[in-house]
Amino acid sequence: MADKMDVEDDASSPEVMTAFYQRLYPFKSIFTWLNHQHAPSRLFTHREFAFTLPGDTYIRYNSFNTAEELKRQVLRLNPSRFEIGAVYNARPRDKKTLRAGALAPTLRELVFDIDMTDYDAIRTCCTGKGICKRCWGFIAAAVKVMDPALREHFGWNHLLWVYSGRRGIHCWVSDEEAMRLTDEQRRAVMGWLEVIKGGRDTAKKVNIRVSSRKDIHPSLQAAVDTLRLLFPELILYDQDCFAEEEQWKTLLELISDGDTATKLRHKWEKDPQRSSAEKWDDVRREATNMKKDGKAQFDKLSASMEDIILQYMYPRLDAEVSKHRNHLLKAPFCVHPSTGRVCVPVDPAKVGDFDPEGVPTVGMLLREINVARTDGGAAEVKQETPADVVEQSDWEQTSLKLYVDMLDRHVQGIMAETRRIKREAGDSSMDF
Amino acid sequence: MQGPTSFAQVKKHHFLKFPHRLNFYDKPPQDDITLEDFETFAIERLRVLAEIESAIVRNKTFEELKATVKTQSDKHLPLNSNTARSIDKDAERRRDYLSHFVLRLAMCRSEELRRRFVKAEMTLFRIRYETDDSAEREDFLNTRDFGWIAVDATEKAELEKQLQASSSSVTDIKKETFYKVRWTRVPDLVEKRKVFLKQGWAYVPGREQSSIVFQEFQTMLEGALERTAKALPRLDEDTRIMPILSHLGEGFLSGVGVASEYASADGLGGDDVKADMIDEMARKHWPLCMRHLHDSLRKDRHLKHYGRLQYGLFLKVVGLSVEEAIIFWRKAFGGTMTDDKFNKEYKYNIRHSYGLEGKRMNYPAPTCQKIITQNQPGVTECHGCPYRHFSTDRLQTALLSAYSGQGLTTGDLPEIISAVKSEHFHVACTKVFEVTHGIPRGQGLDGESVTHPNQYAAKSRELEKAAHGKDEKME
Ligand SMILES: [Zn+2]
Numbered sequence: 001m002a003d004k005m006d007v008e009d010d011a012s013s014p015e016v017m018t019a020f021y022q023r024l025y026p027f028k029s030i031f032t033w034l035n036h037q038h039a040p041s042r043l044f045t046h047r048e049f050a051f052t053l054p055g056d057t058y059i060r061y062n063s064f065n066t067a068e069e070l071k072r073q074v075l076r077l078n079p080s081r082f083e084i085g086a087v088y089n090a091r092p093r094d095k096k097t098l099r100a101g102a103l104a105p106t107l108r109e110l111v112f113d114i115d116m117t118d119y120d121a122i123r124t125c126c127t128g129k130g131i132c133k134r135c136w137g138f139i140a141a142a143v144k145v146m147d148p149a150l151r152e153h154f155g156w157n158h159l160l161w162v163y164s165g166r167r168g169i170h171c172w173v174s175d176e177e178a179m180r181l182t183d184e185q186r187r188a189v190m191g192w193l194e195v196i197k198g199g200r201d202t203a204k205k206v207n208i209r210v211s212s213r214k215d216i217h218p219s220l221q222a223a224v225d226t227l228r229l230l231f232p233e234l235i236l237y238d239q240d241c242f243a244e245e246e247q248w249k250t251l252l253e254l255i256s257d258g259d260t261a262t263k264l265r266h267k268w269e270k271d272p273q274r275s276s277a278e279k280w281d282d283v284r285r286e287a288t289n290m291k292k293d294g295k296a297q298f299d300k301l302s303a304s305m306e307d308i309i310l311q312y313m314y315p316r317l318d319a320e321v322s323k324h325r326n327h328l329l330k331a332p333f334c335v336h337p338s339t340g341r342v343c344v345p346v347d348p349a350k351v352g353d354f355d356p357e358g359v360p361t362v363g364m365l366l367r368e369i370n371v372a373r374t375d376g377g378a379a380e381v382k383q384e385t386p387a388d389v390v391e392q393s394d395w396e397q398t399s400l401k402l403y404v405d406m407l408d409r410h411v412q413g414i415m416a417e418t419r420r421i422k423r424e425a426g427d428s429s430m431d432f
Numbered sequence: 433m434q435g436p437t438s439f440a441q442v443k444k445h446h447f448l449k450f451p452h453r454l455n456f457y458d459k460p461p462q463d464d465i466t467l468e469d470f471e472t473f474a475i476e477r478l479r480v481l482a483e484i485e486s487a488i489v490r491n492k493t494f495e496e497l498k499a500t501v502k503t504q505s506d507k508h509l510p511l512n513s514n515t516a517r518s519i520d521k522d523a524e525r526r527r528d529y530l531s532h533f534v535l536r537l538a539m540c541r542s543e544e545l546r547r548r549f550v551k552a553e554m555t556l557f558r559i560r561y562e563t564d565d566s567a568e569r570e571d572f573l574n575t576r577d578f579g580w581i582a583v584d585a586t587e588k589a590e591l592e593k594q595l596q597a598s599s600s601s602v603t604d605i606k607k608e609t610f611y612k613v614r615w616t617r618v619p620d621l622v623e624k625r626k627v628f629l630k631q632g633w634a635y636v637p638g639r640e641q642s643s644i645v646f647q648e649f650q651t652m653l654e655g656a657l658e659r660t661a662k663a664l665p666r667l668d669e670d671t672r673i674m675p676i677l678s679h680l681g682e683g684f685l686s687g688v689g690v691a692s693e694y695a696s697a698d699g700l701g702g703d704d705v706k707a708d709m710i711d712e713m714a715r716k717h718w719p720l721c722m723r724h725l726h727d728s729l730r731k732d733r734h735l736k737h738y739g740r741l742q743y744g745l746f747l748k749v750v751g752l753s754v755e756e757a758i759i760f761w762r763k764a765f766g767g768t769m770t771d772d773k774f775n776k777e778y779k780y781n782i783r784h785s786y787g788l789e790g791k792r793m794n795y796p797a798p799t800c801q802k803i804i805t806q807n808q809p810g811v812t813e814c815h816g817c818p819y820r821h822f823s824t825d826r827l828q829t830a831l832l833s834a835y836s837g838q839g840l841t842t843g844d845l846p847e848i849i850s851a852v853k854s855e856h857f858h859v860a861c862t863k864v865f866e867v868t869h870g871i872p873r874g875q876g877l878d879g880e881s882v883t884h885p886n887q888y889a890a891k892s893r894e895l896e897k898a899a900h901g902k903d904e905k906m907e
Contacts, residue, residue, distance in 0.1 A: 101542070101543060104543075152630070152631065153629040153630065153631075153632075154615065154629065154631075154632050155630075155631035155632030155633075156632075177614075177616065177632065181616065184619055185616050185619045187619070187623060188615075188619035188620065188622040188623035189622070190623075191622065191623030191624060191625070192622050192623060192625055192629070210600045215596070215597040216597070217597060217598050217625050218593075218594040218597050218598055218628060219598075219625070219629065220625075221597070
């Protein structure tokens with residue numbers, strides 16, 4: 001990779017973006033992913049696209065008959081990014097000719113958005129817009145909870161996880177049942193999944209227990225069991241979340257047993273060098289000691305410890321994104337304007353190894369095709385190629401291939417299900 | 433539904449055309465219905481639904497809501513169980529059934545109407561369901577397939593731990609029957625994590641079965657309304673029905689149901705109302721729309737056409753005789769106008785509105801619904817409903833200046849404004865009535881919301897009289 005910033009690294013340059021859309025963006029794969037089959041269906045033709053143009057002009061309610069049409073328009077407008085919305089009951093581009101309020105969303109992938117900024121109160125390595133390999137650990141933990149929950153609780157199989165280009169991750173669920181969910185049902189999914197509640201001023205953000213019971217809901221128990229294993233590495237060692245006084249005081253606030261909290265506070269005040277891991281051991285030791293005294297006390301402290309694990313690691317979801325069918329979400333493989341990184345799919349099984357700083361950037365990819373084309377020649381970004389050839393697959397020569405192949409494999413799964421549903425229902429029903 | 437119990441049920445009720453009090457309204461009516469019944473039934477149901485809606489907006493508890501529905505149903509839409517004697521249950525149920533279908537026609541026509549109608553109907557169904565005789569309810573449920581699958585013993589034993597932990601309302605898991613349904617049919621239970629979920633199947637404890645029923649009702653009704661909306665344009669040709677449907681829809685949207693029209697004096701010793709009493713009465717008893725008209729008339733010594741119409745008819749119903757009305761308006765216009773001009777241009781109109789000229793119609797005073805939805809006021813006009821037509825700032829100022837003498841403070845404003853913002857103007861007006869008359873929150877005008885300015889004024893005067901009566905007795 002080049003050390004200094006080259007022309008092609010500038011994602012705000014129109015030439016760079018045109019070259020990217022023309023030669024690298026996998027329109028064909030995105031089309032089949034949205035359309036669930038090869039021949040254009042309503043899933044694509046009635047689908048909303050929104051374009052963000054340089055200078056923050058935002059154009060909603062675009063729709064296209066084919067992938068070629070989409071590509072032509074993208075090249076014409078050259079947006080800094082574009083977003084994908086719902087499938088409507090009519091073509092979104094006909095909105096103006098329709099009766100007011102007649103255009104209504106019908107189908108839409110169920111989407112989730114997890115953003116690092118929601119972890120600012122916890123992570124210690126970066127703040128705000130920053131993200132590094134270390135704080136990706138929170139995203140990885142979130143995926144390890146969400147992915148099995150969506151598959152096992154809801155029975156969905158077609159989940160696409162996509163790096164959002166800067167500091168978070170998106171998930172798109174394309175199962176037929178998920179596509180059909182009403183807003184009310186989407187709200188229900190969020191109610192089922194959401195655990196972290198309350199803003200900055202709420203110390204205890206996890207309230208999941210019915211007072212008379214020690215058992216928590218089995219879905220949450222599964223999350224606790226997953227996160228418990230990741231807790232020492234991420235929270236205690238890497239992020240060192242209880243090192244500073246302010247931090248460990250927050251921890252103590254979350255311990256429901258007042259006597260224990262007081263005892264620990266005295267101990268930690270006396271020993272400011274005590275590490276996060278040692279502090280957590282102290283809490284655990286208190287719990288073990290309680291076991292001898294009485295079960296009720298022990299249960300209470302164990303419950304606090306589980307709640308703490310959840311509060312520090314349970315996925316923090318941006319609920320509004322998921323609740324409404326007509327919400328727009330950035331398309332996979334767009335380029336993040338400030339980082340130049342491509343929003344590539346992430347394999348949930350290897351999410352822990354994913355390095356947000358290592359994903360292909362637009363500049364890197366453009367250099368790769370020029371190397372491929374000119375056999376090691378100098379970078380020459382602007383190459384004239386016919387604009388309306390959707391099958392142009394220069395990405396095959398680049399490190400983007402790995403990610404497009406991932407999407408294609410995912411799409412194969414969706415198409416297989418579509419064929420199965422079609423077979424079962426007789427051919428007629430499949431425009432949904 | 434074989435077996436001795438259901439056989440007995442069938443035998444007992446075989447003579448009923450509608451064997452159940454509850455109804456899923458899934459079979460459209462085939463019988464003929466007179467136009468009069470068509471409208472009357474619908475208006476009665478609409479009254480009940482409007483009160484339900486307003487109770488929900490006012491955050492009444494479910495128990496309070498139940499009480500409201502009981503009162504309103506007894507009044508407008510009684511529906512007795514099979515055990516009730518000497519009541520024509522079929523007639524009641526037919527009325528319930530037909531009125532639902534008429535309102536579907538009226539309420540399918542916009543997203544907003546559909547949403548609000550479904551919510552109100554759902555609540556009505558839920559309350560009836562929960563107050564239904566349990567045997568009759570069981571019998572009703574057996575007539576439908578809800579797609580629930582009873583969880584067999586083997587699976588239950590396998591999942592016992594999970595079922596116990598996910599069903600916080602169940603104390604003894606062994607005694608509870610569980611049903612499996614697709615989770616999408618019980619989103620409310622999923623949202624609150626009240627069930628166990630596996631591969632998209634929700635394991636619903638028997639006691640939460642009603643959730644499945646309610647969801648089924650809602651889904652069915654939403655679907656039916658959308659289909660009706662598509663089919664409705666064909667009805668457009670029926671010129672008798674469309675105006676009725678529009679009227680019903682507007683009535684529901686303005687949140688006031690369809691108020692009874694006040695055409696003549698409200699019978700509160702109205703004959704004694706004299707022109708020179710109006711100032712004091714306005715201060716004490718008028719709702720904001722009339723206060724605004726009155727104050728504008730005093731300030732400008734004039735009101736434009738629709739303002740005179742709205743205020744004039746209101747005063748007529750309050751009990752101002754035509755002679756007193758002529759005095760009132762003549763004085764109000766004062767020196768801005770010659771006697772000649774007044775007699776020529778205004779006196780006739782006043783007499784006309786009292787039914788003494790022209791078509792000799794006894795014109796009713798407009799209801800809140802009319803005031804809210806018809807003849808939107810222009811910038812120099814004063815008629816209309818201030819809750820609907822004023823900006824928030826102007827409304828707050830107007831409220832404080834009109835009612836701070838009667839105990840309204842800035843602390844009351846947020847709740848009023850929030851009702852206005854959700855377009856429940858009548859709720860805002862009712863709230864003002866409560867505050868200015870020392871009525872406990874949520875009780876309104878004998879449990880009802882404001883639907884007519886004359887109802888507001890009449891109730892206010894009645895309360896004053898009752899208070900006087902008490903004072904006299906105490907002395
Ligand atoms: Zn970091």
